[in-house]
Amino acid sequence: MKRIYLDHSATTPVRSEVAEIMYKYLTEDNFGNPTSLHWFGRKVRKGIDEAREKVAKSIGANAKEIIFTSGGTEADNMAIHGVAMANKNKGNHIITTAVEHHAVLNTVKALGKQGFTVTILPVDKYGAVRAEDVSAAITDKTILITIMHANNEVGTIMPIEEIGVIARSKGVLFHTDAVQSFGKIPVDVNKLGVDLLTISGHKIHGPKGIGALYVRRGTKWKQSLFHGGGQEGLKRAGTENVPGILALGLASELAAANLEKDNNYLKVLRDKLIKDVLEKIDQVELTGHPVQRLPNHASFTFRFIEGESMLLSLDMKGIAASSGSACTSGSLEPSHVLLAMGISHEIAHGSLRITLGIGNNNQDIEYFIKELSVIVDRLRAMSPLDPDNEFSQSSDCVSCKESGSCNNLA
Amino acid sequence: MYSEKVMDHFENPRNVGEIIDADGVGQVGNPTCGDIMKIYIKVNADIIEDIKFKTFGCGAAIATSSIITEMVKGKTLDEALSISNKQVAAALDGLPPKKMHCSNLAADAVQAAIEDYRSKSNNKS
Structure with a gap:
């Protein structure tokens, strides 16, 4: 039977070049642990560094600001939880919207049970949050605004740039989940005015199980979920998903180029x-x-x-x-x-x-x-x-x- | 996730439609939950002579509606009343666990149609 795939917001087919680079980093001499000092380790470390450059470039960031994760959900959890933990002396209020992905909504709700106060903003009939509602919700206790760039279910693009300006003027950290928008519309961390941003590999013709979190240099954020080794500059413990990282690097580069x-x-x-x-x-x-x-x-x-x-x-x-x-x-x-x-x-x-x-x-x-x-x-x-x-x-x-x-x- | 039997009844539903001069009509579910089943029966000498259904709902809702029409057609009212939602699911070679409650209402709809018929005939006599 003729098969037509019209569900690209769920996941996308992996580009053949991307699958090839994954295979390459599963085979030959590319199996090393990037933490290792020896030749095998250094070889894959170089690949990871290049992938990080590519991901950073595709969102207008610096390579040092990219942390590889297991996907969008982990990046959202890390972003929100990390800001909450690092700023709890300053305040306990988090702002989000009613139409976020569950990776965001359930993370802020979990924090709501741990002493944080959460404002879940309503949306208009198109599913967009109003920037003035965000502005009005900010209190002197607000430490984080987390609002998606584009909605997965109805496709609506949120006024992230406007909210970015508001967040900056009030000194509140701003995270956006760009899993759906990345690769479809321009995603530039500086234009958007965000401090943290989430992307995922499998929505941009990359593999499942890989994503990245952008954390702007100087952002008051800390790794707060995983306890373990010093990978990703002490920001994400656990041996790197080398084939996934290389694949995300290439998929990001191709998405941005096309x-x-x-x-x-x-x-x-x-x-x-x-x-x-x-x-x-x-x-x-x-x-x-x-x-x-x-x-x-x-x-x-x-x-x-x-x-x-x-x-x-x-x-x-x-x-x-x-x-x-x-x-x-x-x-x-x-x-x-x-x-x-x-x-x-x-x-x-x-x-x-x-x-x-x-x-x-x-x-x-x-x-x-x-x-x-x-x-x-x-x-x-x-x-x-x-x-x-x-x-x-x-x-x-x-x-x-x-x-x-x-x-x-x- | 659905058995072949469910898919068969979804694809080729039996006895869809309405009976204009039905002796009993039963409706269960509500649009808020996402499932509504409406069953029409024609009764002669305590036997369900004809039955039709209309359903708003998922694959399981349509398949259970369809198969129960085959299960009760030609049966006495008491026989039809003895059929449970569980038996309907079993006749379809099972339903996914999360469908057992929300979409498995066909036996309830038949019971409602029979109750409707009985209350009408009681009023007449």
């Missing part, structure tokens, strides 16, 4: 997809900001039907997508992001997220739209919520004949 080209390409595809879905299907709404959104991101809610049913039906047609419905989240609640945007439970259950990648093309979009229209019609016809739709099934359906009562239906 940013403009990829961004333009994806935007055209995305705009076509959004236009077609809104035109060809009734009772559907775009979620997230119509303009201030990631170039590869389209997300919708479909009335009267449920997200997992859509995903299963799409998967049967070879199309991979995702949803924020309760059934796909592992809990009884639909996406916290959609609910925070003021979307009702009922409608949030019918969410669908399509995230494009550079491997997608026009035909993929056309195939998707064609199949989606059929799927939505079919599920709506089965739904007790949609009053205008009647179910019909082809009469050659064996199972229906067995059941005996489908024959009457056209």
Whole structure:
């Protein structure tokens, strides 16, 4: 079957060059421990240093400001916990938003149980936080603002530059999770005005299990989670994930080099997809900001039907997508992001997220739209919520004949 | 994560639709939770002669609705009432653990339809 992958916010295919460099650093003479003094160790140490330079350059940072981690979640935990621990004499207040990734939300909530006070700011109907709300929330006890650069579920880009200016003027440290934005839109730590920033390898055609935390030089932050050896300049204990680090270095370099080209390409595809879905299907709404959104991101809610049913039906047609419905989240609640945007439970259950990648093309979009229209019609016809739709099934359906009562239906 | 049987019932749901002159209608769940099942029954001499369903929900919700229509069709009301949600899940070769509560409501929907039928016929007599 033809398979079309439209779930690039979940993860991306690894670029072949990136896979090659990983393989290289798993084999040949590149197996050394970078802490070792001998030739084997020095050889991989050099590779790590170069990767660090590449990652730093891709976000406008200095190599000394990059700490390699096991991924976005670890980097978020390290950033938030480290600032909290290093600044608890100064204050105990942390500001975040209701639509953060769980790696951030659950970390600040955990700190909330350890004597810290947390302000979770609301968002507007597009999922964006207002900079003035951030400003108003700052008290003399505020030690950290942590707000994502772009939202994973609805693609909305947050006003990070504006918040950066506010944070700096009030002397509050500012962390952003740039896992979704990095490689899709420009990410520059100085332009954004952030003190800490998280990136992840597998969202930019790199491998899973590798990420990085940027910590601006002079930031009052400390390593507070892992106890162990002196790796990463005493900032992250544990023997380095050498193949992952080399892969992240190359993936970052390639993402930055192709940013403009990829961004333009994806935007055209995305705009076509959004236009077609809104035109060809009734009772559907775009979620997230119509303009201030990631170039590869389209997300919708479909009335009267449920997200997992859509995903299963799409998967049967070879199309991979995702949803924020309760059934796909592992809990009884639909996406916290959609609910925070003021979307009702009922409608949030019918969410669908399509995230494009550079491997997608026009035909993929056309195939998707064609199949989606059929799927939505079919599920709506089965739904007790949609009053205008009647179910019909082809009469050659064996199972229906067995059941005996489908024959009457056209 | 779903058994082949679940996928079969999801792909080819049996007895979808409404019965306009139904003798009993049962609806369970609510849109907030993400699952609603509506069952229509036609009863003759205490036997479920025809049954149809409409469901808003995930794959498991649709599959359980579909299979229960096959399980109770032609059965007496008491036989139909004795079927539990657990038996419905078993008939589908099992459901993922997290689906056992939220989406496994089909037996409840049938029971609600039968109750509706019985209360209506009691009122008539």
